[in-house]
Amino acid sequence: xxxxxxxxxxxxxxxxxxxxxxxxxxxxxxxxxxxxxxxxxxxxxxxxxxxxxxxxxxxxxxxxxxxxxxxxxxxxxxxxxxxxxxxxxxxxxxxxxxxxxxxxxxxxxxxxxxxxxxxxxxxxxxxxxxxxxxxxxxxxxxxxxxxxxxxxxxxxxxxxxxxxxxxxxxxxxxxxxxxxxxxxxxxxxxxxxxxxxxxxxxxxxxxxxxxxxxxxxxxxxxxxxxxxxxxxxxxxxxxxxxxxxxxxxxxxxxxxxxxxxxxxxxxxxxxxxxxxxxxxxxxxxxxxxxxxxxxxxxxxxxxxxxxxxxxxxxxxxxxxxxxxxxxxxxxxxxxxxxxxxxxxxxxxxxxxxxx
Amino acid sequence: xxxxxxxxxxxxxxxxxxxxxxxxxxxxxxxxxxxxxxxxxxxxxxxxxxxxxxxxxxxxxxxxxxxxxxxxxxxxxxxxxxxxxxxxxxxxxxxxxxxxxxxxxxxxxxxxxxxxxxxxxxxxxxxxxxxxxxxxxxxxxxxxxxxxxxxxxxxxxxxxxxxxxxxxxxxxxxxxxxxxxxxxxxxxxxxxxxxxxxxxxxxxxxxxxxxxxxxxxxxxxxxxxxxxxxxxxxxxxxxxxxxxxxxxxxxxxxxxxxxxxxxxxxxxxxxxxxxxxxxxxxxxxxxxxxxxxxxxxxxxxxxxxxxxxxxxxxxxxxxxx
Numbered sequence: 001x002x003x004x005x006x007x008x009x010x011x012x013x014x015x016x017x018x019x020x021x022x023x024x025x026x027x028x029x030x031x032x033x034x035x036x037x038x039x040x041x042x043x044x045x046x047x048x049x050x051x052x053x054x055x056x057x058x059x060x061x062x063x064x065x066x067x068x069x070x071x072x073x074x075x076x077x078x079x080x081x082x083x084x085x086x087x088x089x090x091x092x093x094x095x096x097x098x099x100x101x102x103x104x105x106x107x108x109x110x111x112x113x114x115x116x117x118x119x120x121x122x123x124x125x126x127x128x129x130x131x132x133x134x135x136x137x138x139x140x141x142x143x144x145x146x147x148x149x150x151x152x153x154x155x156x157x158x159x160x161x162x163x164x165x166x167x168x169x170x171x172x173x174x175x176x177x178x179x180x181x182x183x184x185x186x187x188x189x190x191x192x193x194x195x196x197x198x199x200x201x202x203x204x205x206x207x208x209x210x211x212x213x214x215x216x217x218x219x220x221x222x223x224x225x226x227x228x229x230x231x232x233x234x235x236x237x238x239x240x241x242x243x244x245x246x247x248x249x250x251x252x253x254x255x256x257x258x259x260x261x262x263x264x265x266x267x268x269x270x271x272x273x274x275x276x277x278x279x280x281x282x283x284x285x286x287x288x289x290x291x292x293x294x295x296x297x298x299x300x301x302x303x304x305x306x307x308x309x310x311x312x313x314x315x316x317x318x319x320x321x322x323x324x325x326x327x328x329x330x331x332x333x334x335x336x337x338x339x340x341x342x343x344x345x346x347x348x349x350x351x352x353x354x355x
Numbered sequence: 356x357x358x359x360x361x362x363x364x365x366x367x368x369x370x371x372x373x374x375x376x377x378x379x380x381x382x383x384x385x386x387x388x389x390x391x392x393x394x395x396x397x398x399x400x401x402x403x404x405x406x407x408x409x410x411x412x413x414x415x416x417x418x419x420x421x422x423x424x425x426x427x428x429x430x431x432x433x434x435x436x437x438x439x440x441x442x443x444x445x446x447x448x449x450x451x452x453x454x455x456x457x458x459x460x461x462x463x464x465x466x467x468x469x470x471x472x473x474x475x476x477x478x479x480x481x482x483x484x485x486x487x488x489x490x491x492x493x494x495x496x497x498x499x500x501x502x503x504x505x506x507x508x509x510x511x512x513x514x515x516x517x518x519x520x521x522x523x524x525x526x527x528x529x530x531x532x533x534x535x536x537x538x539x540x541x542x543x544x545x546x547x548x549x550x551x552x553x554x555x556x557x558x559x560x561x562x563x564x565x566x567x568x569x570x571x572x573x574x575x576x577x578x579x580x581x582x583x584x585x586x587x588x589x590x591x592x593x594x595x596x597x598x599x600x601x602x603x604x605x606x607x608x609x610x611x612x613x614x615x616x617x618x619x620x621x622x623x624x625x626x627x628x629x630x631x632x633x634x635x636x637x638x639x640x641x642x643x644x645x646x647x648x649x650x651x652x653x654x655x656x657x658x659x660x661x662x663x664x665x666x667x668x669x670x671x672x673x674x675x676x
Contacts, residue, residue, distance in 0.1 A: 076428060113459040121462040126427055129451050137417055138452060141424020141432075148380070148406055148430075155424070168448075171417035178412055327458050328494050330518035334463035336429035 015230035020345045021291055025298065026089075027069060027225040028284045031061035032302040034085040035281060037094055040306055041101045045260055049314070050101045052114045057082030059223070059255030062280035063188050064158065065089065066228025067248070070236055071156055073342040076142040078126045078135035078157035081116040082188065082254070086158075090123040090340035094309035095316075104316040111319035112327075123340035133163035136172035136185060142337075143176065143183035143239075154239045156184040156232070162193025164206040173247070177213035182239035184232060185247045188222065190254035195266045207249040215245045222250030223280040226287075233346075253278075359537045362530035364504040365469075366395050368511035369433065371541050373403050376431060379515060382409045382418055383435030383469075392437045393471060393530060415444035422466045423453050431515055432466050439470035439524065440484045453520040454495035467514045467521050473564050473612055474649045474660055475528040483649035483656075485563070485613035490522045491590050491622065498589040499546055500524035502566035504535040506587055509544025516543060524589075526564040526612075533567065546588035548596035554582030557674055558604040560597060560623055562586035565610040565661060572666035579674050589619045597623060598631050605636035606676070608669050610661055615643035637676040642669050 019027075038056040045054040057064065064083030068090065071077060079086045087097065092108065100107030100118055108118035109127070119125035126142075128135050139157035146153040163169050164187065176183050187206060191198055210217025216238065220231045228250060235246035253275035257264040264272075285295045359367060372379045381396060381403075387410035390397030399408040411418050415436060422432035436442050442449065445468075453464045474483030490496045497519055501507040507525065514521035551566055556579040559569040566585045573581040584600045586593065601607055607627060611620035624639045642661045650656050 076424075109459050117459070119460060119462075121427075121460055126424075126462065127456075127460040129455070131447055131451055134420060134448060134452050137420025137448065138424040138427070140417075141421030141426075142428050143424070144421055145425040145428045145430045148425075168416055168420065171412070171414040171420070175412055175414065175417050175421060327461065329497070330457045330463035330465075332518065334426070334465040334518035337427055337462070 015226040018233060018346060019226060019229065021293065023069070023345050024226065024284070024288060025293060026343050027065050027229065028281070028288055028295070029298060029302060030065040030069070030085040030088050031225060031281050031284060032299060033088050033094060033305065034061045034065070036302055036306045037097055037309070038084060040310055041098060042260065044098070044102060051103050054101070054260040055081045055115055055258070056256055057084060059275065059279065060188065060190055060252045061085055062225035062228050063186065063222045063250045063252055066225040067156060067158070067186050067232040069229050069344050070232035071154070071342060072236070072347055073339040074124065074151070074153045076124055076126065076139065076153070076155040076337055077119070077340070078128060078139045079119055080128050080132060080135065080158045080160070080188070082190070083158050084116065087120070087125070089343060090120065090125055092120050092123065094305055095312040098309050098313035099316045102313060103318065104313060105319040106313070106316040122338040124337050125340065126337070132159050133166045133168040133172065135159065136163070137168055137175070139183050140172045140176045140181060143181035144179060147179070147181055152240050154182040154184065154236050156186065158186045158188050160193055161187065161189045161191070161198050161201050161206070162196065165201055173209065173213045176245040177215050180242070180244035183245045184235045184239060185245065186232070187247060187249045188252060189249055190252050192254050192267065194258040205249070207247060210247040215247065217247040217249065219249045219251060222252030223278045223283065225280055225284055356536040356538055358534055359504050360531050361504045361507050361533040362393065362395060364508040364537045365511060365525055366397070367537065368508040369396065370399070372433070372512065372515050373399070373407060375541055378429060378431040380407055380409065380425065380430050380432045381435065382411050382422055382432055384411060384413055384437050386410060386435050391435065393527065395435070415441050416448050419445035419448035419468065420452065423448060423456070423464050426464050426466045427462055433469065433515060434466060435469045436471065438482045439472035439486055440481050442468065442470060442486060446489070449490070449496065449520065450493040454493045456495070457519065458495055463518045464520050465518050467511070467523055469523045469525055471527045472524050473526040473528050474656060475564070477651055477653055477656060478649070479651035480648035485524070485611070487522065487524050487589055488613055488618050491619060492617070495520065496590065497521040497546065498524065499587060500526070500563040500589060501587060502529065502533070502563055502585050504533055505537045506544050506549070508537050509542050510546070510587065512541050513543040513546065524563060528564050529567070544587070546591055548593035549585045549587055551583040551585040552581070554580040555603055556580045557606040557608065557670055558582040558584055558600040559608045559610060559666065559670065560584045560586065560600065560620070561610040562589065562619065563612065565612050568661065568663055569610055569666055572663040573670055576667055576670050576674065579670070581670060586619070592622065592626070594626060594630070597626060601627055601631035602634045605634055606673050607635070608640045608642060608666065608673060610666055611641070611643040612661060613644060614646045615641065616646050618643055637673055640669050640673050642666055
């Protein structure tokens with residue numbers, strides 16, 4: 001049994017053989033869209049157009065972009081609150097995302113839930129709850145069903161360093177290990193759970209725990225989208241081969257406060273400055289520039305997309321208060337999750353896109 | 356029609372569902388090879404295998420959470436809590452993930468959670484609870500509680516066919532004490548109340564194990580005509596049937612085995628106060644377990660659980676009002 005932990009950090013360079021230039025542009029586009037949309041949403045929040053609070057994943061874009069890019073159309077994803085790029089890759093449009101932030105009728109939840117608490121079920125995604133590691137069990141259950149039915153499908157979820165302290169982390173890791181399920185756990189270690197640093201969260205790096213549950217744990221540079229892709233692609237390959245779960249620890253840094261109100265005074269300035277030099281978008285841009293890609297043109301395209309999305313979302317209606325009691329129960333037949341976009345070129349050229 | 360115990364009726368429903376629908380999956384602790392703590396799934400692995408009658412890790416949050424995941428990709432999981440008390444360890448998954456999913460995301464979570472509940476056998480504080488009201492208070496979860504063998508089977512079929520999370524409160528004290536004729540094959544019992552015995556002087560409203568208690572207590576109370584309404588479903592609550600009983604009888608005794616405060620019976624009493632007040636000819640009377648943990652020793656336990664004498668006395672007093 002291939003049980004080992006804390007492999008040498010997966011190297012982005014190893015991803016190159018699986019990524020075309022178009023794929024690498026896709027990764028940058030997803031990250032630029034995520035950052036641009038979140039910046040726009042922050043502006044809308046300050047203008048009073050986004051109710052409640054606002055959470056972003058500034059500096060962590062590579063974690064969701066790289067991991068989601070490796071997932072097939074029929075795979076199931078539980079996406080958390082600093083993982084907007086995953087929604088974009090699965091096919092959620094920017095206008096619906098901004099409408100979601102603003103509580104509009106055209107947002108993914110139609111105003112039923114806020115900010116990044118959403119998942120488009122038609123695109124194979126389950127919306128998160130605030131008790132973050134809960135979704136580890138939901139992903140484990142999806143993987144259990146895939147395995148029981150003999151389907152070539154895999155489940156993936158993200159969660160943070162704080163989640164590793166909760167019981168559901170243990171229950172999911174143990175269950176997935178016992179049943180050798182095709183599930184990928186992406187630990188988005190951004191150094192802080194709200195204000196609590198990791199040295200108050202755990203005594204041993206949680207990637208070490210994978211071995212205790214009987215499966216592989218790998219540490220990845222979470223600020224490298226291509227390294228994240230490669231680690232996830234390899235994990236998915238293991239999962240589909242029947243070799244069970246993988247814990248991927250994506251080491252990154254939360255560059256903004258927990259939410260919009262949080263000035264992050266508890267984080268040493270040097271720590272932030274050190275991580276600013278490792279910006280995932282700058283890194284991917286440098287790669288693409290060296291390949292002769294017109295990064296400025298891509299930035300302009302993304303900005304135009306966001307401008308149009310903001311116009312559309314701002315013109316969208318608010319939900320009708322008369323509908324507030326609707327939909328507590330499903331009155332019709334239960335419809336299972338649909339399929340999402342899977343833009344990685346590897347799916348176009350293999351039978352993996354087809355279950 | 357075969358005569359089955361309440362427990363055999365539950366087993367029969369599960370067996371019929373496993374045969375009829377390949378999406379149905381049983382999950383729980385010790386339900387496979389051992390056949391379950393109460394032997395509800397005794398012998399099932401021989402027919403259906405260990406994948407469909409799954410011995411899970413000892414992890415209630417895990418059972419509910421993974422059932423949710425399996426359900427959203429097309430399975431019909433039926434989870435067994437070994438004792439309903441243990442659902443406290445799966446509460447978050449059930450209430451926050453399953454219960455709110457459809458309202459928030461339009462994603463249905465068709466799971467059934469079987470909850471062997473209730474006291475009367477010296478189970479003590481952790482094997483005797485009636486936690487149904489916890490879930491009545493949580494939007495998005497249905498709650499049913501059969502009192503007869505036929506309803507145990509029919510309500511379980513309906514729960515498994517339902518597109519929503521359903522808590523199936525099966526009362527342990529009824530498992531082998533209650534028996535009756537039960538139709539064979541798959542049939543559905545609606546989530547509505549049932550008049551267990553019609554009457555006109557007073558109505559006793561009850562569910563689960565308190566239905567046979569109510570029936571026995573009111574067989575002859577000074578010759579009065581006493582109705583017994585079996586709620587069967589707590590969410591949805593059959594308001595029409597309750598208000599009809601109130602209109603017919605004008606006097607109402609509501610019986611819960613659960614702890615009194617905010618119990619199902621409290622909701623029924625509130626409903627009657629709001630919508631049935633004009634039909635009342637006396638105060639709404641409640642009989643329930645006082646707000647204490649269920650004690651272990653027989654004289655202590657029987658001092659708190661509602662029994663035939665307490666219900667009869669409550670009826671007698673109200674009839675005299």
